[in-house]
Amino acid sequence: MINIVYMATPQIAVNCLQKLFENKDINIQAVVTQPDRPCGRGNKITAPPVKEYAIANNIKVFQTDSIKKDEALKDELKELNPDFFVTFAFGQILTQDVLDIPKIATINLHASLLPKYRGANPIQRVIYNGEKQTGITTMITVLSLDAGDICMQEKIDITKEMTDNDLSQIISEKSPYLMYETLKGLYNKTLAPQKQDDSLMTIAKKFKKEDSYIDWDKTAEELHNQVRSMTIWPVAQTMFNGKSVKILKTEVLYSETSKMQTGEVVKITKEGIAVNTKQNLLLIKELKPEGKGQMSAYSWSNGAGVKAGSIFSKIEHQE
Secondary structure (H helix, E strand, O other): OEEEEEEEOOHHHHHHHHHHHHOOOEEEEEEEEOOOEEEOOOOEEEOOHHHHHHHHOOOOEEEOOOOOOOHHHHHHHHHHOOOEEEEEOOOOOOOHHHHOOOOOEEEEEEOOOOOOOEOOOHHHHHHHOOOOEEEEEEEEOOOOOOOOOEEEEEEEEOOOOOOHHHHHHHHHHHHHHHHHHHHHHHHOOOOOOEOOOHHHOOEOOOOOHHHHEOOOOOOHHHHHHHHHHOOOOOOOEEEEOOEEEEEEEEEEEOOOOOOOOOOEEEEEEOOEEEEEOOOOEEEEEEEEEOOOOOEEHHHHHHHHOOOOOOEOEOOOOOO
């Protein structure tokens, strides 16, 4: 029996917890997660998804704002004497005294093919950058950011229409199987982790709100990547008639070009609003106008007075 403490917070990590919990080779001694926090428009205090699953299945739960400062929690974890800590989107930095607690190692699941896209935002950044492939990696956690030895990896192809939410779902589905094979291999000493090639390292920085502002001087493909990379947050947005419009779904019209200025509406069909860019047209299919719900671009265009020659403008930087 492999004893583990599972450290995670968001929904993407729940499936891995569930599959490990259901595996007869694994004993989940406890879950460590973030505190309950305000969530949604009503700021209702909400438990992390990982905590909700743990409580529903009678798994012991610890919550902490900072594990590195929580001496009482560290003592509790030492008493458990686990073989492994497993971390997956935990959201806190572990110190060496925490890493020293498990008998074998702390294993992290990272949502990229390390050493590429180390850091906090690999899922969205690979789509934003137009990558054709990404993956998941299990690694030995060390103090340096996502720099530990690689245990196992699995590649994931990125399609032209895949969004950050789509990729998150795929990673959630694949993660428990890679994690289980990693734990089993390390426990049985049949798996030999390999050092990363630091010369290939790239960093996946978190998005800022201003990253969502659409610049129509970019190519249609760049803008399509921007839109589908941030459907969860911060959501790509532009301006029309002085109001913000969030762009939710787009398509690149590669074979069509226009001599109109960038940001200018070339045509409107039931498929959506075709807007001129630096290269090719961007077809806006679904959007969310300021103060309204999600709708088709065609439906919105009828009420908003959008027509060929109308201009979408960039949102200026807001403090």
